[in-house]
Amino acid sequence: MPTEHPRHGAASARPAAPRPPGHIPSPAPPVPGGGAATPSGRPRIAALDVLRGFALCGILLANVQPIANAGAVVVRGVPGPVGEGARDAHGWLHLFVDQRFFPVFSLLFGVGFSLLLRSAAERVPRPRLILLRRLLVLLGMGLAHLLLLWQGDILTVYAAVGLAVLLPSTWLPRGAVAVLAAVLVVGSVAFLGGTYSLVPGLFLLGSALTRYGVTDRMGASAKAPALMAVAFAVAAVPAVVWQAWLEDSGAEGPFSVAAFPLAGLLLAGAYVCGLLALTATPVGPALEVVFAPLGRMALTNYLTATVLVLALRGLPSGAPHTWPLSTVLLIAGSILAVQWAWSALWLRRFRYGPLEWLWRWATWGRRPRSRRAETTG
Numbered sequence: 001m002p003t004e005h006p007r008h009g010a011a012s013a014r015p016a017a018p019r020p021p022g023h024i025p026s027p028a029p030p031v032p033g034g035g036a037a038t039p040s041g042r043p044r045i046a047a048l049d050v051l052r053g054f055a056l057c058g059i060l061l062a063n064v065q066p067i068a069n070a071g072a073v074v075v076r077g078v079p080g081p082v083g084e085g086a087r088d089a090h091g092w093l094h095l096f097v098d099q100r101f102f103p104v105f106s107l108l109f110g111v112g113f114s115l116l117l118r119s120a121a122e123r124v125p126r127p128r129l130i131l132l133r134r135l136l137v138l139l140g141m142g143l144a145h146l147l148l149l150w151q152g153d154i155l156t157v158y159a160a161v162g163l164a165v166l167l168p169s170t171w172l173p174r175g176a177v178a179v180l181a182a183v184l185v186v187g188s189v190a191f192l193g194g195t196y197s198l199v200p201g202l203f204l205l206g207s208a209l210t211r212y213g214v215t216d217r218m219g220a221s222a223k224a225p226a227l228m229a230v231a232f233a234v235a236a237v238p239a240v241v242w243q244a245w246l247e248d249s250g251a252e253g254p255f256s257v258a259a260f261p262l263a264g265l266l267l268a269g270a271y272v273c274g275l276l277a278l279t280a281t282p283v284g285p286a287l288e289v290v291f292a293p294l295g296r297m298a299l300t301n302y303l304t305a306t307v308l309v310l311a312l313r314g315l316p317s318g319a320p321h322t323w324p325l326s327t328v329l330l331i332a333g334s335i336l337a338v339q340w341a342w343s344a345l346w347l348r349r350f351r352y353g354p355l356e357w358l359w360r361w362a363t364w365g366r367r368p369r370s371r372r373a374e375t376t377g
Contacts, residue, residue: 047218047279050287052108052295054275058101060305061093061332067150067306068313068320068331089325095240096267099195099260102154103268106199109158110206111215113166118210128170134363135162141303141359149306157196165200166207174211181205185265194261222280229273236266293343294336297353301339308335348372 113131120127142155169177184201188194209215243259245251279287294301309331313320316327346353350370352360360368 045215045218046284046288046292047276048108048111048215049292049295050279051104051272051275051291052298053291053293054271054295055101055104055108056294056298056301057291057332057336058097058271059105059302060336061328062097062099062101063152063305064309064328064332065320065323066152067309068323070150093325093328095244095263099264100267100271102195103198103202103265104272105154106158106202107206107209107268107272109162110166110203110208111210112206113162113203114170114207114210115215117170128167130363131167131170132163133365134359135159135167137359137362138162141299141355145303145306149310155302157199161199161203166203169204169207174208177204177211178208181208189258189261189265190255191257193257194264198261198265218276219280219284222277225273225280226277229270229277232266232269232273236263236270239263239266290340293347294340296347297339297343297356299359300353300355301343303355304339305335308338 116134117127117131120130124130136159138155139159142153142157142159146153146156169180172180181201181204184204185198186201188197188201239259240263243263246253246256246259275287278284312331312334316323316331343353349372350357351372352368352370357368357370
């Protein structure tokens with residue numbers, strides 16, 4: 001899950017420790033559109049919280065039926081060959097939701113990882129040990145989620161790829177990370193069909209964006225992300241049509257494996273850039289109210305969503321894979337409404353969500369401040 005900045009403690013007054021190889025210097029300008037300051041003294045990047053919350057909504061919508069189906073494969077209602085009937089509601093969900101938000105979350109994980117590295121390097125002489133502990137704790141939580149609740153858990157994949165790819169990449173110059181990200185993403189789309197094979201490249205892409213300072217400029221202007229959103233959307237149209245045609249006709253070709261991940265990445269890019277453009281407009285504060293509480297407690301909300309879906313799956317009639325889209329929307333909407341209210345109320349009194357707080361404690365090895373009124377810890 002995307003990370004947050006650690007808090008400066010008494011050690012912050014000491015002389016700066018020697019910078020490790022591959023240290024990522026922090027940009028000097030303040031963060032445009034930042035929210036309240038994090039415990040590290042840096043302002044929160046409000047746009048990242050909004051993106052996390054938005055991605056969480058899409059992921060839950062895509063995961064309701066798979067979770068309720070106890071991990072069994074759920075085949076969306078994509079029709080057979082053209083002429084046998086119009087694409088049903090689940091078919092449209094498949095086109096515009098399935099695997100469209102997973103890339104966003106993966107990108108944000110890479111962003112958060114590099115933000116934490118940058119902050120840890122200012123506090124401790126061996127910041128990569130902090131990152132190593134963070135990934136190992138995430139692996140433990142992911143395995144518990146995988147073994148006890150749902151076999152579609154993504155945290156285990158994120159932790160494993162983080163250990164194998166993201167952590168070693170911190171010794172590389174940012175240019176090499178960017179090039180490697182591009183190679184891995186293109187290779188995944190062209191030859192592997194996307195899905196989990198996209199994770200390494202998207203992690204590195206998010207890391208590179210942070211190391212080049214792009215993340216710190218989020219919210220500065222609506223123009224650049226708006227233009228990029230239009231470009232992504234225009235490129236996504238033929239990709240989505242191509243994917244739909246392949247699925248409806250059953251046709252196969254040398255590059256058919258690329259249709260689904262390519263359409264997913266282009267739509268994800270349009271969603272992200274469009275939302276970033278909106279955060280820099282007068283509707284930005286409203287988007288922050290709607291999505292930021294969910295995003296700031298993304299780990300807690302991701303895991304509790306599984307519990308809530310499993311608790312509710314006995315209420316609708318029929319097997320989960322037969323549920324109409326209205327049932328899926330009702331379950332996802334109800335869970336998100338509860339999580340939004342719970343997150344907003346919790347964050348009025350506490351700095352972090354409950355699982356975020358425990359994750360932070362395990363990462364740094366000491367209890368972080370929890371209540372907003374606390375001054376020590």
